[in-house]
Amino acid sequence: MLEKIEKFQILLLSVVIMLGLIISSIVVTNALSKNSITVTGSYSQNVISDNGSFEFEINVRNPQKSTAYQILDKQKPIVVDYLIKKGFKKEEVDSRTISCYPSYKINANGNTTNEIAYYNVSQNFSVKSNDVNKIKDVSTEISSLVNQGIDMNVYNPSYFYSGLSDLKVKMLEEATKDARQRASAMLKATHNRVGKIQSLKMGVFQITPIYSNNVSDSGISDTTTIEKKITAVANVTFGVK
Secondary structure, three states: OHHHHHHHHHHHHHHHHHHHHHHHHHHHHHHHHOOEEEEEEEEEEEEEOOEEEEEEEEEEEEOOHHHHHHHHHHHHHHHHHHHHHOOOOHHHEEEEEEEEEEEEEEOOOOOEEEEEEEEEEEEEEEEEEOOHHHHHHHHHHHHHHHHHOOEEEEOOOEEEOOOHHHHHHHHHHHHHHHHHHHHHHHHHOOOOOEEEEEEEEEOOOEEEEOOOOOOOOOOEEOOOOOEEEEEEEEEEEEEEO
16 A cells, blocks of 8 residues: 555656646746847937028007007018018018007006006017028028117027938838847847847937937927937837847
8 A cells, every 4th residue: 555655656746847847848938939138229310401490570669559550560661671682582471460568657666557658569570491591691680670770589590301201210210220230239149149029119309409419308309500410219129039
């Protein structure tokens, strides 16, 4: 009887060992199949903006509202003629709605009264062109019209690259290639190779001045410079074989 029990225990132990080996084999196989490496690839390219714009406003102050409007009407043609002489077309100059609000007098105690001191009348203009150098030059020169009695505020110009959408597709492809090269270099020391892509996530694009190293988690979209550097980032997970 004792001999039968010992044989049964030996048999049971053998089964347990075999099951353990099978399970271990499955775990190892699954672990190997799940082996992966995640790498960030990047690609940068410089571009030159091919269109731009700038905005400015004409301001008039006068105790009489009607007079303020009349002065503005006389100044507008002067500004438009200036822009046309600088090479802009009429359709490239867009005038916005005129705004008007009163400013009230201040009494001797420093308190605002209900008596109107003057009216502020202003109108915004937007100028667009595919000639970015002309935009740059005129945006810095137009304020010279103050010498003709025109009160104006000129805002910084903005520059854009129209081919950005198509370029982003190409740059994402190049960033993915860069990620593969980096993964291959990292795995070379372990005698492994890069397998198929398991997941791909496009990072934000950084559009910065050409010599800038600034980055942002939400991306940068510079419009202040004509020459820009565009950087694409791709986070890629590769299988390992």
